[in-house]
Amino acid sequence: MNPAPGPTPERDAHPQLDNLTLSRKEGFRALAETPRREQPELLTPQQIADLSEAARLEYHDDRSVWHANLGPFRTPQLEAVQEDLWDIIGSNQQNGDKPKGAVAIDAFPGLGKTTAVLNLALKYHREQIARHGAFTSAGHERWPVCWVGLTSNIGMKDFNRALLEFFAHPGRRSGTAALFAQRALDCVLGCETKLLIIDDLHFLKWQDKNGREVSNHFKYIANEFPVTLIFVGVELESRGLYSEIDSSGDITLAQTGRRTTPLTMDPYLVTNDAHRVAWRKLMLTLEQRIVLARKFPGMLAEELSDYLYVRSTGHIGSLMTLINRGCQRAVRTGAEVLTQELLDQVKMDAAAERARKALEKKFARRKMTTKPRRSRPRKQAA
Numbered sequence: 001m002n003p004a005p006g007p008t009p010e011r012d013a014h015p016q017l018d019n020l021t022l023s024r025k026e027g028f029r030a031l032a033e034t035p036r037r038e039q040p041e042l043l044t045p046q047q048i049a050d051l052s053e054a055a056r057l058e059y060h061d062d063r064s065v066w067h068a069n070l071g072p073f074r075t076p077q078l079e080a081v082q083e084d085l086w087d088i089i090g091s092n093q094q095n096g097d098k099p100k101g102a103v104a105i106d107a108f109p110g111l112g113k114t115t116a117v118l119n120l121a122l123k124y125h126r127e128q129i130a131r132h133g134a135f136t137s138a139g140h141e142r143w144p145v146c147w148v149g150l151t152s153n154i155g156m157k158d159f160n161r162a163l164l165e166f167f168a169h170p171g172r173r174s175g176t177a178a179l180f181a182q183r184a185l186d187c188v189l190g191c192e193t194k195l196l197i198i199d200d201l202h203f204l205k206w207q208d209k210n211g212r213e214v215s216n217h218f219k220y221i222a223n224e225f226p227v228t229l230i231f232v233g234v235e236l237e238s239r240g241l242y243s244e245i246d247s248s249g250d251i252t253l254a255q256t257g258r259r260t261t262p263l264t265m266d267p268y269l270v271t272n273d274a275h276r277v278a279w280r281k282l283m284l285t286l287e288q289r290i291v292l293a294r295k296f297p298g299m300l301a302e303e304l305s306d307y308l309y310v311r312s313t314g315h316i317g318s319l320m321t322l323i324n325r326g327c328q329r330a331v332r333t334g335a336e337v338l339t340q341e342l343l344d345q346v347k348m349d350a351a352a353e354r355a356r357k358a359l360e361k362k363f364a365r366r367k368m369t370t371k372p373r374r375s376r377p378r379k380q381a382a
Contacts, residue, residue: 102229110317201233268314
């Protein structure tokens with residue numbers, strides 16, 4: 001219940017954030033409590049050339065890490081889903097004799113659902129620690145959030161073991177599923193955990209034996225654990241999360257569906273000026289965070305806005321991959337600027353490349369644009 005504390009920001013001001021996992025409490029705390037990275041100084045090409053070899057390599061490495069971690073961004077999609085989550089979390093303060101409502105973030109890959117939930121969870125962790133302290137009144141470590149990632153063919157025992165792994169419980173190596181569940185409940189109660197986040201829920205096959213078993217277990221958790229369950233996954237409705245009855249006639253899934261509030265996230269659209277303004281704001285924000293010696297105002301928002309939308313198809317995940325890899329290439333080659341010619345050399349995910357072809361035709365025929373009406377040249381707007 002009160003295991004030896006792991007590394008803290010006080011012991012290590014700059015932990016290796018690239019070598020942590022959210023499924024361990026120390027990794028989650030390191031990500032939550034480490035100070036934000038500072039944006040590298042923007043140097044001119046001549047200033048970069050004047051650096052010593054060692055200093056230049058260090059500067060390039062600093063920018064490489066920075067560009068790989070540009071987000072998260074306060075997009076309209078992220079803000080909307082977080083507002084709903086805060087409402088649900090705030091309302092889930094019933095007494096222990098009442099079950100709490102669950103939430104399911106259901107959206108296609110690359111739309112930022114895990115990023116949105118993680119961003120909220122990290123903030124919730126910091127707020128709870130700041131308000132109540134790092135230790136409970138009983139002397140146990142306080143862990144406001146527990147993060148569990150599912151794998152394929154997971155059963156109830158495996159899920160309970162994953163809970164114990166997060167808390168580094170000494171009894172996680174051996175025991176029955178029921179015993180693991182009791183140990184997990186002890187951890188949640190002792191560490192005063194309030195959020196239980198289950199990522200990649202789509203790996204769970206709801207209609208098979210394991211799926212029904214874990215579904216029943218979620219009902220047990222909702223009844224007995226004083227936590228808000230947050231599910232994150234893809235196509236959860238079609239996979240049976242909200243089903244009233246499964247193919248075998250079992251109605252055990254009904255309660256999961258009745259107690260779960262579905263939320264979703266959409267890609268960026270450019271079908272009206274409000275959508276286009278939101279996209280432009282994202283481009284301008286990205287411009288500010290990019291650290292390339294030859295960048296210029298309008299590099300993204302004016303010169304590459306349509307191109308970036310076509311390449312990413314409005315999916316924030318694909319967009320950030322393209323920007324990150326483009327910046328890495330721009331630094332490595334000495335281009336120090338993002339251009340269409342450079343970004344054409346950057347490979348993207350298969351889904352974005354497939355969807356790109358149809359969008360290219362619409363933009364080429366000027367049936368679509370990302371430019372808000374007031375930012376277009378007079379002739380084009382007419």
